[in-house]
Amino acid sequence: MSTDPTESTPLPILLLNGPNLNTLGLRQPEIYGSDTLADVVDLAERTASELGYGLRAAQTNHEGEMIDWIHEARGQVSGIVINPAGWTHTSVALADALVIPEVPIMEVHISNVHKREAFRHHSYVSPIAAGIIVGYGVRGYEFAIRRLVELISD
Template identity: 60%
Template sequence: MSRTVLVLNGPNLNLLGTREPATYGRETLADVSALCSRSAAQLGLEVDFRQTNHEGELLDWIHQARGRYAAIVINPAAWTHTSVAIRDALVAVELPVIEVHISNVHARESFRHHSYVSSIALAVLCGFGINGYRLALEHLAQWLSTQEQSA
């Protein structure tokens, strides 16, 4: 079984570090990528880390994940609240999904309280800052080990 996790990031996350630092912190997307790589290595995983501002590109990456990756960690960003297409693609590839948000979306504007992804996710992490990505990888490493043992 593959031990590679596809880590996907949606729109505006390329602006981390400068965009609303009171909400998202000062860490950059490169910091998030480095954290994921370090965490994955410690957990016996590999990561393929990507970000896009184009929904169709994100959908293509999700479609390509089937059979190539063990799981998906996704921060859909604004698409969390708007994209049925992303939800449907995640369901279609039949991989475990963990949804991550840097901020606590439930402490923000009411339109951010609804997620099209949460109901199909193995777990949802929000408000942990960029450490949510590390926690997602830790959970996936444990979940994958359990799946391997029962296979």
Template identity: 50%
Template sequence: MTSVLILNGPNLNLLGTRQPEVYGRTTLADVEASCAAHAEKLGLDVVCTQSNHEGALIDAIHAAKGVHGGLVINAGAYTHTSIALMDAVASVELPAVEVHLSNIHAREEFRHVSYLSKVAVGQICGFGAQSYLMALDALAHRFTIS
């Protein structure tokens, strides 16, 4: 069974309570449970990881090579600042789908820049927790056409 690493960055551990008007009331545990159930329907296995630390996220990406078939990554604010995360994703040569709960292109201008989009196979944003399920669908489709 193909495995997908779902990687969540800083402050996503606060989902459900942090700015619910922007990010919704769904918790990270809810997102992870939904992803696991959806992945099972797609014939995928998922491993979910969250860290507020850039180095830990990079280590998780590096460790994914040879273990997972793809990545779903919501790097939070690191999306807009981290060349190191971009380089890590590029270095493992796994298809990565960038995910955001809110529509980053409809928010503050600094959020319009995504370093990850330069190395991701696609970006899904603005659909709340559903964005993760859409990313899993996209990867499952990619795995069947590869």
């Protein structure tokens, strides 16, 4: 039996939020609700902790920074929960980066993107994702973490 204490501690889950999600609670509350990004991170941390995982959370409005974080995640995280926001529909580069960590990816969208403008119906991330949660508000992050842990455990 190993005495290495890190052996039994799973790698953390990485929570990534894309552009404009720093304005949650202010921007279009009729679509995104009144919860803030801090509320999302708090919910995600509580959920991950309940399931025995740590959580690293980050938000950026800069695509290159997001891609760098994904590159750095290789070998450092158990899985990724990502709300790519506007990059969902535009970024081949983000989709290409998400295969690099070689961990399960869960895609989250607070609103039901399929009930919105037609350009929001296509996702470059979805073909890479193990699962997609849309339209459940910020609770979608909780659902995504729970499903991600199931996938990791299998």
